[in-house]
Amino acid sequence: MLTCKDFLHELSEYLDENVDAELRSKLERHISECPNCWVIADTTRRTIRIYKGMDPYPIPAEVEGRLMRALEKKMADKKRTQ
Amino acid sequence: MAVSSLAGIDESQLVAQARDGDADAFNELVRRYEGKIFRLAQHVTQNREDAEDVLQETFLKAYEHLDQFKGDSKFYTWVVRIAVNQALMKLRRRKTDKSVSLDETIDTGEDTVTREVATWDEDPEERFSRDELNGILDTAIQSLEPLYRSVFVLRDVEELSTEETAEALGLSIPAVKSRLLRARLQLREKLTRFFKRKGDDAFAYM
Numbered sequence: 001m002l003t004c005k006d007f008l009h010e011l012s013e014y015l016d017e018n019v020d021a022e023l024r025s026k027l028e029r030h031i032s033e034c035p036n037c038w039v040i041a042d043t044t045r046r047t048i049r050i051y052k053g054m055d056p057y058p059i060p061a062e063v064e065g066r067l068m069r070a071l072e073k074k075m076a077d078k079k080r081t082q
Numbered sequence: 083m084a085v086s087s088l089a090g091i092d093e094s095q096l097v098a099q100a101r102d103g104d105a106d107a108f109n110e111l112v113r114r115y116e117g118k119i120f121r122l123a124q125h126v127t128q129n130r131e132d133a134e135d136v137l138q139e140t141f142l143k144a145y146e147h148l149d150q151f152k153g154d155s156k157f158y159t160w161v162v163r164i165a166v167n168q169a170l171m172k173l174r175r176r177k178t179d180k181s182v183s184l185d186e187t188i189d190t191g192e193d194t195v196t197r198e199v200a201t202w203d204e205d206p207e208e209r210f211s212r213d214e215l216n217g218i219l220d221t222a223i224q225s226l227e228p229l230y231r232s233v234f235v236l237r238d239v240e241e242l243s244t245e246e247t248a249e250a251l252g253l254s255i256p257a258v259k260s261r262l263l264r265a266r267l268q269l270r271e272k273l274t275r276f277f278k279r280k281g282d283d284a285f286a287y288m
Contacts, residue, residue: 012263036199040270043202043277047270050207051238054219056117057124059137064116067138071112074142075105 002030007037015045097157101148108148112141115158118240119165125235126169128224129176136172140165155249159242163250166232173228198274206277222272226265233258234265 007030013019014027031038059067088096088110099107116137123136143164144151151160207215223231236247237258248258 008267009263012259012266015266039199039201040267043274044266044270046202046206046277047266047273048238050215050273051219051223051234051269052241054121054216054239057121059116059120063120063134063137066134067112067116067141068109070138070142071109071145072105074145075108079103 002026004030004034004037007031007034008040011041011044015041015048093157094153097148097151097153100145108145111157115161116141118158119161122162122165122235122240123169125223125239126166126228126232127172129172132169132172132176136165136168139168143168155246159246159250162236162240162242162246166236166250170228170232198271198278200274200278202274202277203279209277218273218276222269225272226268230261230265230268233261234269237262238266 007027010019010023010027014024019027031041088106091107091110093111093114096107096111100111119140120133120137123133123140124130127133127136140161144161151157203209210218223234226234232251233247233253236242236250237244242250244255244258244262247253247262248255251258253261
């Protein structure tokens, strides 16, 4: 029998679907019998999903402007030395 | 920035053109990844000014060392590695008295991160506006230690593989895995405080 500690230890790999069929069925049996681990698995899965959906930060125009100017200068310097 | 005519072109072709000195091709690569790199830099440094520096230094370095990019990994992964190194350097510099080492031994006992066990709302995202939700996610991630934060950001936000994350951070694969588990559990716990279903307990689902 798996303990809760064993289950938590495998949680990431389970959620990433990186466990073999035998271990998977043991883990699934555990959560079907252990409400706490079921909740932890469910909310951890949703934690991962909610962060995956985060949009990239829009870059403020002045920050992008500075980056582009620095690159332009670098490219010009490189050309000069070639 | 205006949409470029290079927008639809394959990454490896852009890299090849950039290597041949095509400035537009390199600028297009910058445009594709600057948002992600800026987000990554903010997450790792937790400091807006540092993140702006990291963004700039990353692409300048990438340009300078483009001939060292061998094409055996994705260009993006290569840029991420540069960005992570720059960001960690910033953290080290800021804490001159206490260096931040990713190899620090950490306690991976999971018992301390599962105190809050409660089911969530069916759709917690609906309870908050987009801005509020981003604020909650940012606050939660900021409270992680840099070692956990970096692993989580690369694996679960930037969606790098375990191997790519290990490579970018100079960690072993088991170290990435144990830190990722710890980070996920800590974040889960923090988010539960915001998202838990009101007046409910864990057993209501069963």
